[in-house]
Amino acid sequence: MSGEVPGVDPDAVARPEFLPDPALSRAEMESLQRELAATATFADAHALDPAAVAIDEPADLTDGPPDARQGSLPGTHAEGDDTDDCDAPVVVGVDQAFLTPDDGEDEAVSAAVAIRGGDVIECASAVTPLRVPYVPGLLAFREGEPMLAALDALDADPDLLVCDGSGRIHFREAGIATHVGVLLDVPSVGVAKNLLCGEPDEPTDERPEGWRTPVRADGSVETAGTRSTADADDATVIGHAFQSRQYPNSRRVNPLYVSPGHRVSAETAVGLVDALCARYKLPEPTRLADAHADDAKRGIDPKRERD
DNA sequence: GCGACAG
DNA sequence: ATCTTGTCGC
Numbered sequence: 001m002s003g004e005v006p007g008v009d010p011d012a013v014a015r016p017e018f019l020p021d022p023a024l025s026r027a028e029m030e031s032l033q034r035e036l037a038a039t040a041t042f043a044d045a046h047a048l049d050p051a052a053v054a055i056d057e058p059a060d061l062t063d064g065p066p067d068a069r070q071g072s073l074p075g076t077h078a079e080g081d082d083t084d085d086c087d088a089p090v091v092v093g094v095d096q097a098f099l100t101p102d103d104g105e106d107e108a109v110s111a112a113v114a115i116r117g118g119d120v121i122e123c124a125s126a127v128t129p130l131r132v133p134y135v136p137g138l139l140a141f142r143e144g145e146p147m148l149a150a151l152d153a154l155d156a157d158p159d160l161l162v163c164d165g166s167g168r169i170h171f172r173e174a175g176i177a178t179h180v181g182v183l184l185d186v187p188s189v190g191v192a193k194n195l196l197c198g199e200p201d202e203p204t205d206e207r208p209e210g211w212r213t214p215v216r217a218d219g220s221v222e223t224a225g226t227r228s229t230a231d232a233d234d235a236t237v238i239g240h241a242f243q244s245r246q247y248p249n250s251r252r253v254n255p256l257y258v259s260p261g262h263r264v265s266a267e268t269a270v271g272l273v274d275a276l277c278a279r280y281k282l283p284e285p286t287r288l289a290d291a292h293a294d295d296a297k298r299g300i301d302p303k304r305e306r307d
Numbered sequence: 308g309c310g311a312c313a314g
Numbered sequence: 315a316t317c318t319t320g321t322c323g324c
Contacts, residue, residue, distance in 0.1 A: 096314080097316090134314060135312095136314090139313055142314080165314060171312085176314085190313085193313080195312090196311095197311085247324065248324075249323090250323070250324075
């Protein structure tokens, strides 16, 4: 057979883990995730040193969104910035906003913001149609393609990706951070605001800033390597609960759930996120990507011509 | 059968 | 994720 095979796109075959095909059964998608997890590396192979990407001063979002510095800055150097960061690692944060027109045709507005040496060096965004609904555990099939679209639109080459959502903290150890990391073969970490699965070693309520505790695989997690022992103490650590932000007196900020996406260990993943947090709950890369996605969304005419 | 679940 | 102003607290 030659030529077009109905429903089969060569690119999609090369990366089946992102086929937003409504015809794919849940079991097929889960099967793809098991294959993908087997390909992932949850260890520090070529991992970054948290100290190399540390950000101490948060970007100011009040005077103009991050895309005010869209693209590469031609010849402009931040005032008094004599540090040479051109060889510092490039950390890229990705996040999405959504459009829900009256006709029900959803679209994702994805944004990618590249940071190097604590400075925003580039912003990019993309609008992508969404063809499958959100299903817990299968988020990557809905939002993976939009994320890749934003990364495609970015000129910078990421040394680390910071994704919104889980990585290894996932039923089949294949959260969206793992999907994207494996596909691009770039180190990645997942940062979620809610715990999908797994069990924190300690209760996470009312913890001081900087606090963290391991999240281990529970009965709902299919771990690749380790046999699940009856005692949960040596169950695989799939991520961490991390209190990135807390107020001195009233403690009610929820922790972040950080997990390896690809080519990073659980320990290094939290260390990196810790280093990337400035004065806010979310690490700078995701905070900026979040702002840029909202901004790009606002710039879209609700009644424009869509495809 | 019941529960439980990123964005 | 999204629909949304003010508001309580540091």
